[in-house]
Amino acid sequence: MEYTLMTHIRRLVIDVLKPHEPSTLEFAQQVSEAESVAGVNASVIELDREVQNVKFTIEGESIDYDTVEAIIEDAGGSVHSVDQIACGEYIVEDAPTPQD
Secondary structure (H helix, E strand, C coil): CCCCCCCCEEEEEEEEEEECCCCHHHHHHHHHCCCCCCEEEEEEEEECCCEEEEEEEEECCCCCHHHHHHHHHHCCCEEEEEEEEEECCCCCCCCCCCCC
8 A cells, every 4th residue: 555645844853964065054054045944953963074963953834855855965965864853734842751
């Protein structure tokens, strides 16, 4: 059985492996220019001699993941993992649980 997913991605949190150049500022600006992206938050998580791990939190009404991934790859980076995704009519914030 095949399922077709037709929902809007509102928030996307991804771990990106990127070279030092372009800078994180330039990288974030490039991602923010995607038509489906309303805002981007970029935080450097880890830094070594050749690459950086950057956490990108991206929000929009209907984020086009393929476009975001293509922009990242065109700038020399790669999506290491998708760490959070929020879909639907609105963003549901995580509720605290006893494990937190």
